[in-house]
Amino acid sequence: MEDRSPIILLTGSAGGGKSRHGLEKLNNYMLKYPGVPGLMMRKAREWTGKSIVPFMKQTVMKGNSDVQIKKSDSRFEYKNGSTLFWGGMKDDDQRESMRSIGGDGGLGIVLFEEANAFTEDDFNETLARMRSPAAEYRQLILQTNPDAPNHWINQRLILGKQAKVYYSSAKDNPYNPPEYVEFLNSLTGILYERLVLGHWVQAEGVIFDNFSPEFNVSEEAEYNPALPILWGVDDGYARGDGAGHANYHPRVILLAQQTAQGGMNIFHAYMQTGELGETSIENVLKLGYPMPDITYIDSSAVELRQRIWNLGQQTVSSTHPVHEGIKNLRRLICDGAGVRLFKIHPRCREMINEFQSYRYDPDSKVANVGEPKPLKVDDHSVDAARYLCWHLHYE
DSSP states (O other): OOOOSSSEEEEETSSSHHHHOOOOOOOHHHHHHHHHHEEEEOSSSHHHHHTHHHHIIIISSSSSSTTTEEETTTTTHHHOOOOEEEEESSSSHHHHHHHTTTTTGSEEEEEEGGGSSSSHHHHHHHHHHHHOSSSSSSSEEOOOOOOOOOOOOOOOOOTOOOSSSEEOOOGGGSSHHHHHHHHHOOHHHHHHHHHHHHHHOOOTSSOOTTTTTTTTOOOGGOTTTTOEEEEEEOOOOEOOSSSSOOEEEEEEEEEEEEOOOOEEEEEEEEEEESSSHHHHHHHTTOEEEEOOEEEEEETHHHHHHHHHTTTTEEEEOOOOOHHHHHHHHHHOEEEEEEEOOOOEEEOOOEEEHHHHOOBHHOOOOOOOHSSSOOOOOHHHOOOOOOHHHHHHHHO
8 A cells, every 4th residue: 555666566366355455545545645637447438337436436435525426527526636537448439538637747546457458558558648746656556367478467567577566365355255265266277277376377288379358359249239149058067076076067158149241249158057957048038138049059958959949949059070160269269361250248257268278188189199189177168159150160
C-alpha cells in the first residue's frame, strides 16, 4: 500500500485478493490527493459495470459519503475534487475516450483489471498518459492471473524487471471459503500450474501453439441475432480409480455461429461436472438464446444425443479421427497466411485456458507410432470445438 513504484504488478494464483488490494490502493490514492484524475479499466468498458465498479462501490468505498457515483459519465466524484473514471480499450471509440481523461494534464493513477487481456500497445499508450501533477507520484497498477511465459507482461514486467511484482495465493486469503480452495486443488495440468501455483508457464508440446489470446479472443464473437446457432457438445463422465473415488470430467456445450467467411465464433461455453444431461440442456436453454439449428456431438454420447432429439433438434455425430480434427482447428485458428477464422468471446475463460493448455502426450511422441496422441487433460471444450468445426473441413 505504501509502494510508490511507477508500475506495480499483482499476480499469483487465483483467489489471492489481487482485485481487492488494487482497488483499495486506488481508492486511498484518490482520497489522499485532491484534484487527481484516475482511471480503472477492463479490456472492454462494458465489463467494468459487472465487476470492478460494483465491487469498488459496495466493498471498497462502503457507502462513503465523500464519493458520489455518476453512472452516466462513467465516473466516481470525490469531495476533494478527484475523479475516478472507468473505461476500456477494446476499440477506437473506447481508446479515444481514455485519451480525453485528464486533458493535457494526463492521469495520476491507473488500474488494469485482468491485465493479461490488454495488449502491449494498450499498456504503452496508457503509460504515456501518466503525467498528472496533482499528486506526489504517479502509478500504474496491473492485476492478473498468470498467462503464457511469452506474454508481454511476463517478458517485460517480470523478467524485464520494469515493475515491482507482488505475488499472492488463495491460501493467503482468509476470506476464501474452504470449497473454493478445494476446487482450485482439483485442477490439473497447466491450469493447476497457473491458477494454483501462480506460475507463468506454457505446457511442453502444446498443440495449438498458433492460438493467440490477442487475436483469437475477441468481442467480435458476440451473439448475432441474424445468424443461426450451432451447438458443439462433449459429454462428461465420472470414472472410478478403483479405490472408491470418482474422477469427474465436465460436460461442455458450446454455443456458436458460423461466419460468412467460413469461420466459427464461440459466444458462450457451458461447462459443468456431475450433473444430469437434461439439467445441462435445461441450464443452457435458460441462457435465453434460440434453439440450435444443428448440434454436433460426441458419437459416444448416446443418451445425451437422444435428449436433444427429443427437443426436435437435428444432431450430427462426430466420427472423424482426432488428429484430423486438430489439423482442421489449427487451420481455422490461424492459417499459413495469418488469417484467423476461429474466435472465442472473452467471457469463455475456461475454454480460452484449455486452448492454451491442450498438449501432446510426450510418451506417444517418444514411441513414434503413427500420429502423436493428445493428453486427456484440459481437452473438454477443445473436443467440443473439434466436433463443431469438422464440417468446415469439407466446405
